[in-house]
Amino acid sequence: MSGGKQLSFPTFKSNIQKESDPVGKILECALFLRLTNLAESRKSWKKFADSFFGYYQPVILEYFGYKPDVLKIPKVKVIDKGLFMAVLTAMHKTGMFDCYASELxxxxxxxxxxxxxxxxxxxxLYDQLLEYEDVLGFFNNYRKYEF
Structure with missing residues (x-):
């Protein structure tokens, strides 16, 4: 289902849709990946499991009755994404967000x-700010004056 001896998530993803019960197979695969230690012991399985759970998490959660809150409001439009990302990056790098970059x-x-x-x-969020070094400097200085 995942392309022979090589673990290929894109191949798996296309093949799973050909199954008569794709959701059932997704759940079986989720159990298999969690109950075996393959994802912990082999890099290729770890990469496959990360892709699998990243992509199929909503399907798995929905099967068990969880429906994520969907905002009924439109997303906030960002005009200057470079500056916006620089501010977020600076805040993240200075510890103003208590989360991982992936969560942010x-x-x-x-x-x-x-x-x-x-x-x-x-x-x-991991990149250097280069042209926005002043933004990082501002947040570094701001931390000195915690209110």
């Missing part, structure tokens, strides 16, 4: 219309 990126995607993919936002 997911929150940005959920709330703001930045016209960027999740992976691009996450990468931006």
């Amino acid at each position: 990126a997911a929150a940005v995607v959920a709330v703001f219309d930045v016209k960027l993919q999740l992976s691009s936002i996450q990468q931006d």
